[in-house]
Amino acid sequence: MTAIETKEELAKEFSGIKYILTSGMRSRLLLAVYENPKNLDELRKELRKPSATILHGLKELETINLIRKVQKYYELTSNGFLLTTNMVKLIENWYALNKNKLYWNSHDLTGIPDKFLKEIYLLKNAEYVTSTTSDLSNAFNTYIKFISNAKTLKIILPIYSENHFKHLIKLLNDNKLKKLELIVSEEILDSIKENDLFKRELINNNKVKIRCVKKRLKIFLTYSDDFMSLTLFFKDGHYDDSQILIAEDKNALKWAENLLRNFARR
Known part of the structure; x- marks a missing residue:
C-alpha cells in the first residue's frame, strides 16, 4: 500500500x-x-x-x-x-496523558517505540513523583525505596550513574536483591568496565546479567514483580532525575515487561 x-x-x-x-x-x-x-x-x-x-x-x-x-x-x-x-x-490514553500532562509534555518520547506509546493507557494509574525546591532528592529517594524492596530487577539504564550503581551493589551484597538484569548501551558498558568496583560487583557477579545494545537508549525503565518506574530525558537531551512515574498495578507492569522484552531482543 x-x-x-x-x-x-x-x-x-x-x-x-x-x-x-x-x-x-x-x-x-x-x-x-x-x-x-x-x-x-x-x-x-x-x-x-x-x-x-x-x-x-x-x-x-x-x-x-x-x-x-x-x-x-x-x-x-x-x-x-x-x-x-x-x-x-482512546479515552483511556487521553485520561492517562492528561492526568500526567506535565510529565509527558516536557519530555522526549522518541525512545519509546510507537507500539508502546499507543498503549500509554496502561499507565493510567501511575503516580507522578517530582522533586521540589525544598526536597531536591524526592524522586530519587522514592525510587530507591521501591528498588530496596525488590527481589529481582530488570532495568533499561541509559545513563552512567555511580549513585545508582552503588545502591544496586549494596542491595546485591546485602542479599536483598537476588537477580539483576541491566540493558545498557556500549558506551555505558565500557564505562562500567573502566571502574574496578563496578566491574567486579556487576560484570563478574553471577546474580547480574548485562545486555548490551548498540543504539543509544533514551528511557530509564525499571521493572520488578511489584512495581515499574519510568524516567525520561528532557527534549534538549538532558536526563531528568527530578520527575518519575511509578506504578504497581498489573496493567502498568504488563506494559513495562513487554517494553523490556522489546529492548532485550535488539
Whole structure:
C-alpha cells in the first residue's frame, strides 16, 4: 500500500470515527452495551434520556452495523465491539496523558517505540513523583525505596550513574536483591568496565546479567514483580532525575515487561 493509499484509507476511517465521537449519544450507547447487552429500560435508566432519543441513536448504530437487537436486548456486533474497544483505549490514553500532562509534555518520547506509546493507557494509574525546591532528592529517594524492596530487577539504564550503581551493589551484597538484569548501551558498558568496583560487583557477579545494545537508549525503565518506574530525558537531551512515574498495578507492569522484552531482543 502506498502512502497516498494509506492516507485515503485513514481519511475514510476517520470519517467513520468522527461520526461516532461527534455524537455523545452514539458514543454513550456503544459504551453502555460494551460489556453486557441491555434492554431499552436499562439503557434509559443508565443514560437518563427519553426512549425516543435512545431509540433514534440505536437505529443509527444498527444502520451502520455496530449494534444489533436480539429479542429485547441490544448488543454490539463484531464491528461494533472492535470499534468500541479502540474507542475505550482512546479515552483511556487521553485520561492517562492528561492526568500526567506535565510529565509527558516536557519530555522526549522518541525512545519509546510507537507500539508502546499507543498503549500509554496502561499507565493510567501511575503516580507522578517530582522533586521540589525544598526536597531536591524526592524522586530519587522514592525510587530507591521501591528498588530496596525488590527481589529481582530488570532495568533499561541509559545513563552512567555511580549513585545508582552503588545502591544496586549494596542491595546485591546485602542479599536483598537476588537477580539483576541491566540493558545498557556500549558506551555505558565500557564505562562500567573502566571502574574496578563496578566491574567486579556487576560484570563478574553471577546474580547480574548485562545486555548490551548498540543504539543509544533514551528511557530509564525499571521493572520488578511489584512495581515499574519510568524516567525520561528532557527534549534538549538532558536526563531528568527530578520527575518519575511509578506504578504497581498489573496493567502498568504488563506494559513495562513487554517494553523490556522489546529492548532485550535488539
